[in-house]
Amino acid sequence: MKQHENHPTLMMIFGATGDLAKRKLFPSLYKLFEKGKLTDQFAVIGVARRPLTNEEFQQSIKDSVKTAIEKEDRIEEFASHFYYHSHDVTDSASYAVLKKMANDLDEQYHLHGNRIFYLAMAPEFFGTIALHLKEDGLTDVKGYKRLVIEKPFGHDLESAKELNKQIRTAFSEKEIYRIDHYLGKEMVQNIEVIRFANAIFEPLWNNRYISNIQVTSSEILGVEERGRYYENSGALRDMVQNHMLQMVALLAMEPPIRLTTEEIRSEKVKVLRALRSIDGEDVKEFFVRGQYGAGTIDGHDVPGYREEPMVDAHSNTETFVAGKLLIDNFRWAGVPFYIRTGKRMEAKSTKIIIQFKDIPMNLYYRPEEPLNPNLLVIHIQPEEGITLHLNAKKARQNEVATPIKLNYANKGMNGYNTPESYEKLLYDCMRGDATNFTHWDEVALSWSFTDKISHVWENTVEEHFPNYAAGTMGPKCADELLEKDGFFWWPISHMAVEPC
Numbered sequence: 207m208k209q210h211e212n213h214p215t216l217m218m219i220f221g222a223t224g225d226l227a228k229r230k231l232f233p234s235l236y237k238l239f240e241k242g243k244l245t246d247q248f249a250v251i252g253v254a255r256r257p258l259t260n261e262e263f264q265q266s267i268k269d270s271v272k273t274a275i276e277k278e279d280r281i282e283e284f285a286s287h288f289y290y291h292s293h294d295v296t297d298s299a300s301y302a303v304l305k306k307m308a309n310d311l312d313e314q315y316h317l318h319g320n321r322i323f324y325l326a327m328a329p330e331f332f333g334t335i336a337l338h339l340k341e342d343g344l345t346d347v348k349g350y351k352r353l354v355i356e357k358p359f360g361h362d363l364e365s366a367k368e369l370n371k372q373i374r375t376a377f378s379e380k381e382i383y384r385i386d387h388y389l390g391k392e393m394v395q396n397i398e399v400i401r402f403a404n405a406i407f408e409p410l411w412n413n414r415y416i417s418n419i420q421v422t423s424s425e426i427l428g429v430e431e432r433g434r435y436y437e438n439s440g441a442l443r444d445m446v447q448n449h450m451l452q453m454v455a456l457l458a459m460e461p462p463i464r465l466t467t468e469e470i471r472s473e474k475v476k477v478l479r480a481l482r483s484i485d486g487e488d489v490k491e492f493f494v495r496g497q498y499g500a501g502t503i504d505g506h507d508v509p510g511y512r513e514e515p516m517v518d519a520h521s522n523t524e525t526f527v528a529g530k531l532l533i534d535n536f537r538w539a540g541v542p543f544y545i546r547t548g549k550r551m552e553a554k555s556t557k558i559i560i561q562f563k564d565i566p567m568n569l570y571y572r573p574e575e576p577l578n579p580n581l582l583v584i585h586i587q588p589e590e591g592i593t594l595h596l597n598a599k600k601a602r603q604n605e606v607a608t609p610i611k612l613n614y615a616n617k618g619m620n621g622y623n624t625p626e627s628y629e630k631l632l633y634d635c636m637r638g639d640a641t642n643f644t645h646w647d648e649v650a651l652s653w654s655f656t657d658k659i660s661h662v663w664e665n666t667v668e669e670h671f672p673n674y675a676a677g678t679m680g681p682k683c684a685d686e687l688l689e690k691d692g693f694f695w696w697p698i699s700h701m702a703v704e705p706c
């Protein structure tokens with residue numbers, strides 16, 4: 207086993223019987239344990255209302271790890287570090303018991319008073335929990351205290367401010383780790399490296415050489431059991447306000463002077479500040495929305511959004527968004543960043559396509575036609591890698607330029623599955639590295655950008671909903687958004703990275 211730094215930690219997971227804890231947190235913690243990144247100096251207290259014994263809780267940990275991971279040789283040893291506290295977070299009396307339990311485990315496992323509080327619960331509880339943690343002395347420790355919170359961070363700027371105010375009563379900004387799981391993805395983290403570690407890209411990374419950038423994050427899944435949440439959210443709040451804008455910020459930011467959390471964040475914030483605000487009448491020029499109707503996916507009929515559980519039969523909620531972003535700064539003036547994301551689309555795929563400008567003239571093969579533009583494709587998921595699309599001469603074909611691809615497939619090269627985002631992010635939190643978490647300034651700027659769009663959409667009933675069939679790449683208006691600028695969405699299905 208590889209030796210890593212030791213980060214003794216007591217983690218309290220509020221919402222430990224929930225979906226997120228089972229599907230993501232426990233398997234990720236197990237992977238860290240197996241890799242030696244989590245040593246014997248750790249303990250976890252799971253908190254939720256239902257009555258469970260420690261043994262029953264440990265059994266649920268083993269089940270969730272076994273469901274997610276094929277090989278779990280150390281599962282018994284791992285599960286023995288988990289303890290359960292049945293507790294309604296609104297019940298003040300119960301925090302004293304939790305404190306005693308935490309102090310005992312701190313001593314038993316030599317955790318130096320280090321505590322991570324992970325709020326895997328509905329956001330309406332965040333304020334109450336934070337307040338109790340402080341007032342009942344759970345944050346009064348010798349070591350570090352950190353608060354990890356899940357999205358959604360508010361519903362709009364106003365509610366996000368209120369939420370932030372509540373958690374700031376107990377934790378400083380430096381102690382708050384706001385999760386955006388896209389920032390834990392291997393290839394999202396690679397955006398910076400591709401840009402700043404290659405002499406060939408950075409000089410071209412601007413409005414002189416790039417014609418447009420396209421960021422697509424499409425899903426095959428529908429809204430599933432999350433109708434209640436999604437009806438109040440929609441794709442704009444669910445995906446654009448956070449994941450999509452974070453990817454745009456990483457693509458557009460200036461090179462930070464140092465690779466520190468503060469410097470990187472400060473560059474991302476500048477991009478969000480430079481985003482042209484889209485308001486009022488401009489919204490329909492720059493943004494389009496869609497909602498899926500019934501359709502066919504992998505040969506199976508699937509219902510439309512309005513037929514999903516807990517969804518209003520006349521719902522005006524968007525399950526698809528496409529937009530054109532403009533970044534009004536020296537580097538990007540005039541370069542559109544097109545984004546699109548949606549549920550029940552043709553493919554599960556997150557890709558970034560950087561399209562370079564055409565060369566001044568074509569000397570090769572049908573000179574009257576432009577050559578294929580150079581594209582740099584960053585494959586975020588499901589496959590991970592990069593592809594550079596170039597033109598070259600095929601052997602024995604004089605003066606004929608043919609499109610060719612240079613591929614780097616992450617999994618193919620390294621031969622292992624890249625770690626889950628949560629595994630990376632949990633480890634970063636234990637190490638105190640907040641680079642891949644979102645700062646309040648980023649959250650606030652993103653909300654103020656999307657709020658103006660939601661305001662217009664919420665006040666206009668979309669008469670054409672549903673406007674795309676499940677299993678397609680979204681509504682026609684998304685194609686028209688690019689067509690009017692003389693571009694088109696590069697078909698992501700033809701952009702697969704081939705293993706080397």
Ligand SMILES: NC(=O)C1=CN([C@@H]2O[C@H](COP(=O)(O)OP(=O)(O)OC[C@H]3O[C@@H](n4cnc5c(N)ncnc54)[C@H](OP(=O)(O)O)[C@@H]3O)[C@@H](O)[C@H]2O)C=CC1
Pocket residue numbers: 220221222223224225226227253254255256293294295296325326327328329356357358
């Ligand atoms: N699931 C996912 O993939 C993702 C989830 N998120 C976010 O993570 C958070 C959790 O989501 P998810 O796990 O899906 O939600 P679930 O509804 O599956 O789980 C909620 C958890 O909270 C507990 N709980 C509810 N009320 C109380 C209470 N009053 N006191 C103590 N415990 C309580 C529940 O247990 P019990 O009923 O026993 O009390 C359960 O453990 C949400 O904010 C969600 O938006 C974000 C991204 C992805």
Ligand SMILES: O=C1O[C@H](COP(=O)(O)O)[C@@H](O)[C@H](O)[C@H]1O
Pocket residue numbers: 425444445556
């Ligand atoms: O945050 C969210 O992300 C998922 C998509 O995440 P991915 O890692 O599978 O791309 C999305 O399904 C969900 O609606 C949203 O809340």
